[in-house]
Amino acid sequence: MTDERRLQEIQRTSELLGLDGDVSQDSAEARLPCPLHEECVASGDNNLVLNWQRSSYACIGTGERGTLRDLVRQLESQRGGALVPALREADPEPPPLNAVPIDAEFSEVSRATNPVLRTEPKVLQLKPEQRLPTPEEIQADREERLAALRAEKAEKSKGRNERLIIGVLALVFLIAGLAAAGLSAFANYQAFSSTVSDPVQGRIWGWAGVIAAVISFGGFTFVYWHAANRRMKEALRALVFAFVGAGASILGTEIYIRSNAEASIAAVETASSNRSVLESQIADWRRQLEGIPPETRSVEGLEAYIAEVERVGRTEQKPYRDAQNELGLARRRDELTARIEAANAELLGQGTGNILLQADKRASLPSWLFAALLELFSSQATSIGLVALLLLSSGPRRMEA
Incomplete structure (x- = not known):
């Protein structure tokens, strides 16, 4: 030194x-x-x-x-x-x-x-x-440092709680968005596959609708990712693809809902036109049923009686022949009763005002509005959930930015 x-x-x-x-x-x-x-x-x-x-x-x-x-x-x-x-x-x-x-x-x-x-x-x-x-000053300085450490620890605990809550909400949004995307993909598949008569081509066009739904709910996440990394040209291109997919998905869902509504209306019209025919048939069956004597025994009882007579060998007697004739009437009675019940169920299920009321309820919400709402839930909910999870995985500094 x-x-x-x-x-x-x-x-x-x-x-x-x-x-x-x-x-x-x-x-x-x-x-x-x-x-x-x-x-x-x-x-x-x-x-x-x-x-x-x-x-x-x-x-x-x-x-x-x-x-x-x-x-x-x-x-x-x-x-x-x-x-x-x-x-x-x-x-x-x-x-x-x-x-x-x-x-x-x-x-x-x-x-x-x-x-x-x-x-x-x-x-x-x-x-x-x-x-x-002095010792008092040293103790005061130590207490200040301990207070600062406790405050820092409380801030870290608060940050963990916030990340937990945001993570749970992000998962809820993601699951809800994927569920809506699944509904949209199903509607697109049914709508696009019905545009052609050939079954093979119908399946191909149906899967094209599913691809449109996937592009719709995933494209907006790419828009955020490119924009966050200052790749504006890529973000603009992803935005164009996302809007194209969203438009195709809205169109497919709207076609599916409208076709179902039209099928329901056609069923109502068909039931209304067949109502008079069913009523006349029921009246004819009731007249035939009134011609059968009310004292006619049941089919099960007559079959058991005939089987016993055949077992003892008395088939040549008149009660055996009368039982056979009565068995035919009993079977006819049961057949007419079943037809009348089926026709009444048809009238009650489709020919009365119940199905008309259901059709009116469906028509109260336009199909294009429902399709747009479903597409909004699908694309934005999944985008929000994925972006939140991306921010959580990138760390606290990225979240603060």
């Missing part, structure tokens, strides 16, 4: 400890209260021993030892100051080979060649205006 560097370390140590270099005491040491440890400060004893000749220090209370350079670094880190330029160097320059080291046993010759070291070391004392921090 050069003499100049050694003097700079001594001067810097004196400045940080607030010592007065003009006050002399002993030959080579200086003692003062140790500011490095809390227990030393609390005791108030002169625990810190500075050896100017060895450029070292020692703490009697804790047994800590080191060079003045280490002491300067600790004091600087406590007070937040910067080292002087001469002390910032990472590695001191090596001494020349003919240099005489300065230690506790240096000779009088080396002392004579160093005019700075000719005088006896002086004991430095604290200046009144640069006092050491």
Whole structure:
């Protein structure tokens, strides 16, 4: 270590400890209260021993030892100051080979060649205006740091809670959007496949409608992704494809809904036109049913009676022949009763006002409006959910941006 560097370390140590270099005491040491440890400060004893000749220090209370350079670094880190330029160097320059080291046993010759070291070391004392921090001040500073750490921890916990809530909502939006996209894809498949009569071509056009639905709900996510990365041309192209897919999906859904509504209306008209025919048939069946004697037994009972007569071998008797005739009437009665019930169900299910009321309810919402709403739910809900998950996966800094 050069003499100049050694003097700079001594001067810097004196400045940080607030010592007065003009006050002399002993030959080579200086003692003062140790500011490095809390227990030393609390005791108030002169625990810190500075050896100017060895450029070292020692703490009697804790047994800590080191060079003045280490002491300067600790004091600087406590007070937040910067080292002087001469002390910032990472590695001191090596001494020349003919240099005489300065230690506790240096000779009088080396002392004579160093005019700075000719005088006896002086004991430095604290200046009144640069006092050491009190235990109360140290405790207050510690409490402030703990409060700052607790606030930082609370902020991190709040951030985790927000990410959890946003993640759950993003998943809900994504699932709802994909469900709407599935409905739209089904409607597109049915609508586009019905535009051609050939079954193979119908399936091909149906899957084209499914592809349009996929482009619709995925295109808007690409628009955000390209725009967030400042690729405006790609974002514009993705926006065009997204709108084309959305238009095709709206058209397919509207065609599907309108065709179902038209089929329902046609069924109502058909049932209305067949109503008079069904009523006349029911009247004819009722007249035939009135011609059957009411005392006619059931089919199950007559079949059991005939089987018993055949078992005992009395088929030549008149009651056997009468039972066979009555069995024919019983079967005819059951057939007429079943036809009348089926015709009545047809009239009640399609020929009365129930289905007309259902058709009116469906017509209250235009098919194009329902198709547009379904497409909006499909494309925007999935886009919002995917974008939110993308932001969550990219980290908190990306979310704040």
